[in-house]
Amino acid sequence: MARSGRLSSLGDQRENGRQQILDVIRTTESIARIDIAKATGMSPATVTSITAELLSAGLIEEVAPDASAESRRGRPRVALRICGKARLIAGIKVSHHLISAVLTDFVGEELASHEMPLSQGRMPVQDLCTQILRTLEIACQKGNLSINDLSGVGVGIAGMVDAERNFVYWSSSLDERNVSLGDALAQVLPCPVFLDNDANLVAKAEHLFGEGRTCENFIVITIEHGVGMGIVIDGKIYRGSRGCGAELGHTKVHLEGALCQCGQRGCLEAYVGDYALLREANLSSGGARHATLASLFEAAQNGDAVARSILDRARRMFAMGLANVVNIFDPSKIILAGARLSFDHLYSDKVIEEMRHWVVQVDAPLPEVIVHDWGDLMWAKGAAAYGIEEVTTQTVKELANAAA
Numbered sequence: 268m269a270r271s272g273r274l275s276s277l278g279d280q281r282e283n284g285r286q287q288i289l290d291v292i293r294t295t296e297s298i299a300r301i302d303i304a305k306a307t308g309m310s311p312a313t314v315t316s317i318t319a320e321l322l323s324a325g326l327i328e329e330v331a332p333d334a335s336a337e338s339r340r341g342r343p344r345v346a347l348r349i350c351g352k353a354r355l356i357a358g359i360k361v362s363h364h365l366i367s368a369v370l371t372d373f374v375g376e377e378l379a380s381h382e383m384p385l386s387q388g389r390m391p392v393q394d395l396c397t398q399i400l401r402t403l404e405i406a407c408q409k410g411n412l413s414i415n416d417l418s419g420v421g422v423g424i425a426g427m428v429d430a431e432r433n434f435v436y437w438s439s440s441l442d443e444r445n446v447s448l449g450d451a452l453a454q455v456l457p458c459p460v461f462l463d464n465d466a467n468l469v470a471k472a473e474h475l476f477g478e479g480r481t482c483e484n485f486i487v488i489t490i491e492h493g494v495g496m497g498i499v500i501d502g503k504i505y506r507g508s509r510g511c512g513a514e515l516g517h518t519k520v521h522l523e524g525a526l527c528q529c530g531q532r533g534c535l536e537a538y539v540g541d542y543a544l545l546r547e548a549n550l551s552s553g554g555a556r557h558a559t560l561a562s563l564f565e566a567a568q569n570g571d572a573v574a575r576s577i578l579d580r581a582r583r584m585f586a587m588g589l590a591n592v593v594n595i596f597d598p599s600k601i602i603l604a605g606a607r608l609s610f611d612h613l614y615s616d617k618v619i620e621e622m623r624h625w626v627v628q629v630d631a632p633l634p635e636v637i638v639h640d641w642g643d644l645m646w647a648k649g650a651a652a653y654g655i656e657e658v659t660t661q662t663v664k665e666l667a668n669a670a671a
Contacts, residue, residue, distance in 0.1 A: 282667040284309060284317050289326065289659055292347055293374075297330050299344035318347060324666060325353050326373075326659075349374050354418040354658055357406070358651025359399055360465060360644075361424040361440050363388040363492035366398055368406040369647040375475075375655060379410025380644055388492065389442050392451050400455045417458040419661075421654030423465035423646060424448070425493055429510030430463040436511060439493055439528050461657040465489070465646060466513065467504050469604050470497025472649025478602050478637050485600040486592060488515060493528065494536040494588070498596070515592065516540070520584055538584040547577050586618045590625030593634055601636045 284307075291306050292298055298306070304314045321327045330346040351372035360367040363385075370379045383402040390398075399422070407414045426438030433449020435441060441448075452460040470487040473479035479487075483502045489495040494516030498505040506512050516536035517529055524533030525543060537543050541560045548557045548566075551573045557563045567574035592601065619636055626633060 279667055281317070281670070282663060284313065285321065285663045285666060286660065288314065288317055289321065289349070289663065292327060293349050293659075297346040297348040299346050301344065303347070320666060320670075322347075324662070325350055326662065351376060354655075354662075355412065355416045356651050356654045356658060357403055357417055357420040358468075358647040358649065358654055359402070359420060359422040360468070360646040360650055361395070361399070361422065362465075362646075363425075363439065366402045367644050367647040368399075368402045369644055369651050370406050370410055370412060371648070371651045371655070373655060373658075375648075375652060377648070379406050379412065380647070381406035381409060382644070389440060391442055392446050392448065395440060395448075396451050396455050399452065403456070415457050417456070419459045419461060419654040419658035420452070420456055421468065421650035421652070421657070422448075422452070422460060422462045423468035423650040423653075424462065425465050425491075425495060427511045427514065428462060428464045430461070430467070430506060431510060433460060433462040434510075435462070437529060459658070459661065461654055463504075463650075463653055464495065464497070464506075464510075464513070465650075466495030466497040467506065468497070468649035468653055469495075469646050470499050470504060470649075471652050472645055473497075473602055473604070473639070474499055474502070475652050476645075476648065478639050479600070482600050484598055485602060486596060486598045487602045487604055488589070488592070489604050490539065490585075492542060493540045496592070515588060518588065518591065520587060535584060535588045539581050539588070544577055544581060548574060551577070582615070582618050583621060586621035587625055589618070589622040589636070593622070593626045598634050601634050603636065603638045604640065 287307050288303055291303055300314050300318060301311060303318070304311045307314070318327065322329070326349070327347050328350040330348050332345055351374040354373040356371050356373065358369045358371065365385060366383045368381050369377055371377055381402055383398065383405070385398065403414055403420070424435065424438050424440055426440070427436040428434070429436065433447065435446045435448045437444050449460050449462050466487060466489045469489055470479070473485070473487055479485045479499060483499070485499050487497040496513040496515035498513045517527065517531070517534045519533045520535050520538065521533040525537040526532055527534035527537040528540070528542060544560060544563060545557055548563050557566070563574050563577070567578050589601065623633060
């Protein structure tokens with residue numbers, strides 16, 4: 268089922284007002300009603316009326332004024348904040364060998380987490396749904412929580428995802444294409460599911476908790492089994508008209524080049540993704556010499572010419588990809604994230620220096636490039652933040668329907 272997403276300014280004014288006030292309270296952590304009115308441009312009377320509804324619904328709570336305020340002239344202001352216990356939210360990150368789950372309250376405070384290894388990277392839809400359910404059940408057990416108390420689950424998965432429809436066109440984690448993964452998960456989970464490309468949710472995590480907190484225009488590039496990208500423009504995730512935008516890993520860097528896991532040839536990740544590096548290394552050696560990226564990297568460090576050439580080509584291809592990102596988007600900042608930061612062939616100064624040679628030269632500083640290792644649990648936290656955002660929107664719509 269398609270979701271309507273964030274509220275439109277063309278929608279019901281009071282509904283938009285509820286959403287706007289909740290967003291202001293969440294952003295500021297705690298704020299007085301008079302300051303909400305200033306921040307939103309609403310009248311104090313409207314703010315008082317809407318916050319009364321939100322208090323009654325249990326979405327926000329009053330914060331006792333600071334005792335020191337009593338010594339000041341006038342009545343101390345009572346602040347409002349999001350009520351953490353109002354909703355229980357889960358975030359899921361599906362990677363090639365692991366499912367990570369984080370449980371948070373409505374404020375985003377972590378309550379419990381769990382990571383479940385996967386025996387296979389690609390699997391049938393129902394198998395993945397079962398694995399996600401089991402991971403959530405264990406996380407809930409660890410936090411002495413009930414899975415039935417979940418209000419929403421945000422799920423990040425690699426591939427081409429239409430977040431609006433919870434639909435996966437293609438993913439390296441699934442053995443079939445064109446899957447309504449949201450509907451399949453809805454059959455096993457007791458709450459709404461909100462699906463998105465995992466790189467988008469890393470971008471959301473960076474914007475809320477990480478290197479993008481003070482930046483409204485930046486790009487996150489993730490390097491794991493494949494290559495992903497999340498784009499933040501004016502503080503919002505850009506997904507494209509079909510939900511398939513920002514697929515940096517599937518931009519073409521070589522005509523009729525190496526085979527990519529998406530089925531096409533010449534994609535960037537067919538030269539940079541870990542599966543591509545191991546494939547090239549083992550083809551070149553005539554056997555299954557390298558089972559892990561660590562083995563390939565160690566061989567390069569020990570002087571293996573073939574290993575060095577494979578990693579050097581990956582570095583140059585990745586530098587070309589970074590330069591294309593700069594030339595197209597000209598972002599304020601590029602954040603490199605992923606689980607492979609210990610293998611610095613893609614994160615070294617050589618990569619950044621080579622990127623500079625490919626970027627169109629102007630008399631202005633290049634975007635800052637930052638390496639940030641979140642780890643899979645922090646990716647899951649980005650999924651939880653997405654879940655909080657979507658549950659908030661749904662709850663506001665429910666309030667509007669109840670008031671109609």
